[in-house]
Amino acid sequence: MLLAALSDAQKTGIALTGAAFIVFALVSSLVIPRRWPNFPGRHVWAYVVVVIGFFAAMMSVIVFAAREQGKAEAKPPATSPSPSTSPAPAPPPPAGNAAAGKAVFTSAGCAACHTFKPAGSSGTTGPDLDKLPSDAQKANRGPLAQYVHESIVDPNAYVVPGFPAGVMPQNFGQSLKPQQLADLIAFLTQGASS
Numbered sequence: 001m002l003l004a005a006l007s008d009a010q011k012t013g014i015a016l017t018g019a020a021f022i023v024f025a026l027v028s029s030l031v032i033p034r035r036w037p038n039f040p041g042r043h044v045w046a047y048v049v050v051v052i053g054f055f056a057a058m059m060s061v062i063v064f065a066a067r068e069q070g071k072a073e074a075k076p077p078a079t080s081p082s083p084s085t086s087p088a089p090a091p092p093p094p095a096g097n098a099a100a101g102k103a104v105f106t107s108a109g110c111a112a113c114h115t116f117k118p119a120g121s122s123g124t125t126g127p128d129l130d131k132l133p134s135d136a137q138k139a140n141r142g143p144l145a146q147y148v149h150e151s152i153v154d155p156n157a158y159v160v161p162g163f164p165a166g167v168m169p170q171n172f173g174q175s176l177k178p179q180q181l182a183d184l185i186a187f188l189t190q191g192a193s194s
Helices: 008-035 041-074 098-107 129-139 144-153 178-193
Strands: none
Touching: 008 041, 098 178, 129 144, 129 178, 144 178
């Protein structure tokens, strides 16, 4: 698990330093004593300095790898906002007309899936829009208008518990003109607040 968290540069540094240490250990214990039986002889201090140098190099690589790992962990991960955090506020939409929004609600087919008393609809496929203020508060996705906007243009960003994701059409953000979207939001927020 720890090895998988290391970068390629860290793995390469550890592998090269370890390989050099292993080669040195094998050569100094198997090859050199065959040719020079009194090894290290009177050069014991030089041998100890080289061994300490390899040890220091190996420890430096490990410390470097740990420091790089700490820097990587310090960077905040790029994730999508969770339901418990509010997303960045969207630019304000144009002012909406609730009366025109009722026509958008009907023409877009919202009444077939949602219950909403101001529209006279009683669909049960999607959330009850008469409960929009309480659903928005539970979702913690920003003010009511922002929650409604997000629910229309990106319906899977937050799905009301008890309802499946992927049922609401995903293209209302493209198929509705900005003014139609603003009108629909005005209709839903004003109707739900009354």
